[in-house]
Amino acid sequence: MARPSLWNYLNxxxxxxxxxxxxxxxxxxxxxxxxxxxxxxxxxxxxxxxEWGVGSVAVSRLTGGRLARER
Structure with missing residues (x-):
């Protein structure tokens, strides 16, 4: 699992x-x-x-409605 870069937290x-x-x-x-x-x-x-709410919706869409740890 790759660590996220600082550019991911720029917002x-x-x-x-x-x-x-x-x-x-x-x-x-x-x-x-x-x-x-x-x-x-x-x-x-x-x-x-x-921003926190928008990010969690984006993660939910990317994972198909599941949290990343459930994968």
Whole structure:
């Protein structure tokens, strides 16, 4: 079984960066940046969950509706 390359996880980079930048802005002691940072963290987290759902549907279609470990 071949290990997946880092290119397979490239779509998870953008939401992770949004969460990290949002956290830095949230910690910065200014109300406007804290609110903007909280919004970025929420957007990044929702994007992350969306990408996770899309990936699981794609894996399900590739395996014929079965999980990969059931094969």
């Amino acid at each position: 998870e980079l953008e939401p992770t960066l949004l969460v990290l930048v949002g956290f830095v802005l949230f910690v910065f002691p200014e109300p406007a940046t804290s609110a903007f940072g909280a919004g970025l963290m929420l957007l990044g987290a929702s994007w992350w969950v969306y």
